[in-house]
Amino acid sequence: METKRHSLSHILAAAVLDIYPKTKLGIGPAIENGFYYDFDFPAPLTEDDLPKIEKRMQELIKEDLKFVKKSVSKIVAKKLFKNQPYKLELIKELPGKNVTIYETGKFTDLCKGPHIKSTKELPLSAFKLTKIAGAYWKGDEKNPMLTRIYGIAFETKKELDEFIKMQEEAEKRDHRKLGKELDLFCFSDLVGPGLPMFTPKGTILKEELQKEVEKICRNYGFEKVSTPHLAKIDLYEISGHAKKFADELFHVSSPKGHKFVIKPVQCPHQTQIYASRPRSYRDLPIRYMESEKQYRAEKPGEVGGLTRVYAITCEDGHTFCTREQVKDEIKSLVNIIKDFYTSIGLWGNHWVSLSTRGKDFSKYIGEKKDWDLCEKILQEVSDEMNLAAKKCPGEAALYGPKLDFMFKDASGKEIQIPTVQIDFATPKRFNLTYKNKEGLEENPVMVHRAILGSYERFMALLIEHYAGAFPLWLSPVQIRVIPISDRHLDYAEKIKKELHSFRVEINDENETVGKKIRNGELQKIPYLVIVGDKEIESNTVSVRERGMKDLGAMELNKFIEMLK
């Protein structure tokens, strides 16, 4: 199929030249599920022009054109492509004296192939031009911006239709689209891209996740701390992040001469709370967690939605413990991950990686014997907790091996978020100590863990996983009361008051009940409660559950019981 897709890109270029003869050609490869070709059009193109091009492609395909391969000298090639500056540039760069070209009817392209024999091999109704986008020549932003036409192509129309349907479904689930429709987060040109703002509804979603992860972590002895976003660069020079994140660091200055950087990670600040007073073996393990924003200077062109942002709200935590405590601590952390992903509904659909060091030890910091000990501990945890962790050499962190948990979301996409990492190096770098039983100073071990990681990325994932239809406990609005008319508003208010332990709103708009129900469904609210004369008379509520049929009228108490 890849060859067919590639050949379709030639047909696309041939069709474009037939319609817009003055067009300059870039290149056109096959890609996953389709193909593209880059053009320098004499006048701007819109997506409305695509059907016309697609029609011309079908005409060409019907002509049963052959793909004829030829080897010609660069001198001949330069004459052939004398009106095609991008091709001339490529010819100049190609090694050797000869280049390969393909002729398809009147159309000739510089291309090393392979291609199909004839256009009759191309299924007429199994391809489609989908969109246009800007693309720099050779991907370099110093070069001119060309217009890229994308197409998708399959063996059969059925496959094409299925793919289109899947795409539409993914688009419907797209967190950027749903985030706007469900009013969860927003951006502002005045604030800038990559800097999402959470609306009241998005903040509820974020805080419910935070409450859940903090509740579970507290059960395992974590205590919350709060650290600022700025620090002297010295902090990161010691931790090693100044070097590791050199290109991603935001630097801060003021008219008064201050110099700081914005934290790209949370760990170094937390080491400083540990270091703020003497510690004894009796105090360990000490476990800190916080949910604060950290900032990384991503490439401006790459930020978008919640998945790639400058402002990352990070749920981060660290345990400081003795070597003897490490194994039990890892087990606790695995249990935290299990508890949290169970409550999110993802536990079970996962596998675990025991990410160990690769062959080249010079890529890591620390001592080999510590690494061996850590790997042994992680293997034992995997065995004793039946994790069946798969050894993945070369996947370790800079400072030590780790356990990574891989989950699958609703669309089958693999996502790696939770991780447990053993770190002997950082406590030594910061000279963190505790007094052991013998009264001697010793370095604690630091265990890094992520449970949900970045709230932004996790929320994007959840929005797409649930297609916005969150479980009750995560829903920003859990119940919407719909009075049939204005005279039922008092009763609606009464119902809302009695449901005070839930997040309830009333739709008091001047609309038909049908429209209000439809709107509640679009907002993916778990329960719509309709109240009118009948309900007032019988002191009941009529309940519609999301995605289900009408549950009918019921007493409020019964409804509350059902919710719990």
Added chain:
Amino acid sequence: METKRHSLSHILAAAVLDIYPKTKLGIGPAIENGFYYDFDFPAPLTEDDLPKIEKRMQELIKEDLKFVKKSVSKIVAKKLFKNQPYKLELIKELPGKNVTIYETGKFTDLCKGPHIKSTKELPLSAFKLTKIAGAYWKGDEKNPMLTRIYGIAFETKKELDEFIKMQEEAEKRDHRKLGKELDLFCFSDLVGPGLPMFTPKGTILKEELQKEVEKICRNYGFEKVSTPHLAKIDLYEISGHAKKFADELFHVSSPKGHKFVIKPVQCPHQTQIYASRPRSYRDLPIRYMESEKQYRAEKPGEVGGLTRVYAITCEDGHTFCTREQVKDEIKSLVNIIKDFYTSIGLWGNHWVSLSTRGKDFSKYIGEKKDWDLCEKILQEVSDEMNLAAKKCPGEAALYGPKLDFMFKDASGKEIQIPTVQIDFATPKRFNLTYKNKEGLEENPVMVHRAILGSYERFMALLIEHYAGAFPLWLSPVQIRVIPISDRHLDYAEKIKKELHSFRVEINDENETVGKKIRNGELQKIPYLVIVGDKEIESNTVSVRERGMKDLGAMELNKFIEMLK
């Protein structure tokens, strides 16, 4: 007394020259409650040297030395002070041909007076040298650093003793000292000054305050939002803060060419959430609140403790409403302030300022008729709610008049934190609109309010107000269980489990009960629960309430009931 204090500074200089003849003299004025003198010592001085100097001062005072004023020509003065370079510098700068000097025994100082007649007027036992500190000559950091000796002085020994006692009390209450002793917050040289980190205990204090203020605000319709710390400077150019906070803005850049500033206030970000979708009169009032850090570039020399920091965690909120809704909204906000300060225990001990514009209207933004309307509304609120607000012209905000609430803390110090401010200007600047009943676009009114303001400043205030002995609900550790010996540890764990709805810790250190109780008292823990054989046998706990006598043994249920 001021003259006497000034004269004492001369005696201090005379005593210093007697002991360290090569010392160069700076200047020495009277200050509140005492005096100081700046010296350039030939060798470093420590506070251990002060008693010796104080003794010499007393000897000089006993000599009944006269203060003799003389006017001499600058030529004569230069000869007199030929070994005193700082004095020579002053002589050069003084206007006229003559300067005034004072002779006291062998000692002569350049000084325009006035002074007492003789040292016999100085009370021998009513002064004390208190400390030394570095001070730049003429307060300019480009000049040499001199050593300043401070003294305190009163009319009588009784007054001196009272002052010392008061000082000690204030020092005991000092939030920097208590913050360290009670392990509430810390600083790190690697992170930098002005950037406090909250430890687990300090974070509990902060979050309990946050929960309380958010709970109350939710009752009045506030919804939480979350905004990032960065924004393009454009945001603040529109809001006016780029100009207003020009010197306090932290500027952010990256190796990839990003340019941002860190938010010095929260309001502009919140306007952008309002602006993220069309609003109707039916949606108003819209009320946003958040507790996020904002950053201001204070002078490096001025940051210290929690009262002057770069990182300010700000509890901030804004209401967007129609003109008709403003009055009711102000009443709600006053009620929020009342509810919160009642729960903190400060309500009642306060007065209210109706802060209006001054005579020069050019200092303000907006239109006079809007200002008049706002003042009228605030006056009506004051009347209808019996606030007895005192009109304070010239105290308004840039954009409108406000109600300010002034409280008194435990030491009688007046503190101004809560405020309610009407703002017609900002919504216009950001072009915020809503569709009114007639379907026309109108600007909402923005109401700014602070309840507890900066968490850092508020926590400093509370620590000093309560001298660290927080009420039960705010105490990071509410109950400490003290097992008499190791064999009572299991029972202690059982008690802790049954008290799970409180913040409980166990002191399992290998210490005597007496020492453990003493330590619990020093940590100002509200309840110490002692358990030993007797308690296990009778299934009780022995309770000590902070600052009270032993409450004796009681059943756990009774204790829990008492706590509630």
